[in-house]
Amino acid sequence: MIDVAFGTTLAAPPVRRAGSSRIEHAWAVLATVLDPEVPVVSVVDLGIVREVIAEGDALVVVVTPTYSGCPATEVIDQSIVAALDGAGLGPTRTRMQRAPAWTSDWISAAGRDKLRGYGIAPPGPADPARGVAIRFVPRPVAALECPRCASLNTERLAAFGSTACKALWRCRACGEPFEHFKPI
Amino acid sequence: MQSITVSSHPSVQYLLRIGDTCLILAQRLAEWCGHAPIIEEDIALSNMALDLVGQARAVLTRAGELEGELGGTRHDEDQLAFLRDERDFRNCTLVELPRGDFAVTMLRNLAVASFLRLLWQRLEGSSDSELAAIAGKAVKEARYHQEHAGDWIVRLGGGTAESSARLKAALDLLWPYMAEIFEGDAVDDAAAAAGLGPRWSELRDDWRTEFGGVLAAAGLALPAERSFRSTGKVGRHSEHLGYMLAEMQHLQRTFPGGVW
Numbered sequence A: 001m002i003d004v005a006f007g008t009t010l011a012a013p014p015v016r017r018a019g020s021s022r023i024e025h026a027w028a029v030l031a032t033v034l035d036p037e038v039p040v041v042s043v044v045d046l047g048i049v050r051e052v053i054a055e056g057d058a059l060v061v062v063v064t065p066t067y068s069g070c071p072a073t074e075v076i077d078q079s080i081v082a083a084l085d086g087a088g089l090g091p092t093r094t095r096m097q098r099a100p101a102w103t104s105d106w107i108s109a110a111g112r113d114k115l116r117g118y119g120i121a122p123p124g125p126a127d128p129a130r131g132v133a134i135r136f137v138p139r140p141v142a143a144l145e146c147p148r149c150a151s152l153n154t155e156r157l158a159a160f161g162s163t164a165c166k167a168l169w170r171c172r173a174c175g176e177p178f179e180h181f182k183p184i
Numbered sequence B: 001m002q003s004i005t006v007s008s009h010p011s012v013q014y015l016l017r018i019g020d021t022c023l024i025l026a027q028r029l030a031e032w033c034g035h036a037p038i039i040e041e042d043i044a045l046s047n048m049a050l051d052l053v054g055q056a057r058a059v060l061t062r063a064g065e066l067e068g069e070l071g072g073t074r075h076d077e078d079q080l081a082f083l084r085d086e087r088d089f090r091n092c093t094l095v096e097l098p099r100g101d102f103a104v105t106m107l108r109n110l111a112v113a114s115f116l117r118l119l120w121q122r123l124e125g126s127s128d129s130e131l132a133a134i135a136g137k138a139v140k141e142a143r144y145h146q147e148h149a150g151d152w153i154v155r156l157g158g159g160t161a162e163s164s165a166r167l168k169a170a171l172d173l174l175w176p177y178m179a180e181i182f183e184g185d186a187v188d189d190a191a192a193a194a195g196l197g198p199r200w201s202e203l204r205d206d207w208r209t210e211f212g213g214v215l216a217a218a219g220l221a222l223p224a225e226r227s228f229r230s231t232g233k234v235g236r237h238s239e240h241l242g243y244m245l246a247e248m249q250h251l252q253r254t255f256p257g258g259v260w
Helices: A021-030 A073-086 A109-117 B010-030 B039-069 B077-082 B102-123 B129-157 B161-182 B186-194 B200-217 B240-254
Strands: A049-055 A058-063 A092-096 A154-158 A166-171 A177-181
Touching: A021 A049, A021 A058, A021 A073, A058 A073, A073 A092, A154 A177, A154 B039, B010 B039, B010 B077, B010 B102, B010 B186, B010 B240, B039 B077, B039 B102, B039 B129, B077 B240, B102 B129, B102 B161, B102 B200, B129 B161, B129 B200, B161 B200, B186 B200
Parallel strands: A058 A092
Antiparallel strands: A049 A058, A154 A166, A166 A177
């Protein structure tokens, strides 16, 4: 699967086993379960739902956490269970799977569009310098497109933002601050 | 509330060293919430504390499971965080020292993040699949922490006379405590033999290169080795940890099992 916007190959798209209509239905319901901290992208858009499995009567949703300390994790689990149980597909339970670690490369192309529309600049390819020595200031930060006016005349204000997954930026062209979903 | 007694098995002890180092540094960083010099730093320090708490939760959970697998009493993450006495914590002394000024906080963050990133990288190959999975996530977070702290150290070193003097004072204060990180012992040897993780001494040269490189960019050099060794990793702590634990553990000790 190729992400057109960034030309990166998604390392490990979710396992979608074709087959039972119950599983297909579950994926459709999950596509409506929104991230509580960025309530325009779904858990499927984010790529954190790795697999949906029928185990006997139960539906098991395999979820990968975005950040080690993400405080939204428990709310997301509860939302998933409530949505699937509410759709009559349960009883549902979630199972956390740490490996392979989530990367922002798993955010879908549709998810990236939704982030941009919400005023959050989507992440570029994750960890391009993995394994390479980290360079400290002065270090040019790659230009980021303003999600409001599309100008590249932008600057980073802070590497950490309102949630673990975001950084603070400002557009010099339109003057608006915006957030950047960090590549990780 | 009575304290718990934790397994002395070296694999458990090795995991506690990692989990406690993350947990105690997280607690110190969280003290900055509402007190940092600018709002962006307030947010950044809280974000890093949150990452470290998440890493600590995962590693302490695994340590507690391992206690059970080894035939002992299994403990959960909350019991390990809130019901151990000071002498049973296994963090490096460095992370329990008072937060100091912004230079002390950032220099310590750089030293610890540089170390943890190297450690997580190696732990991705751990024989313990759960620890390897935790490391796969944490290594990416540590990289952000290292970069952020490194940026500040370079800025403080090349900033005003005041900022560079404070950075120099921070290095003088903290340097004697950094050597402990890389001190080897039987716990390290056992972890290396079991494939659980590296001897921390194996990370020393790479750490000196990275940490020293940032110091050089900030106009400072790695100080000379000293003979002093702190001993937090074996449970003999500075006078500061007890006070911190009294605050951190107060609610669970007073209202055992209390939840939100």
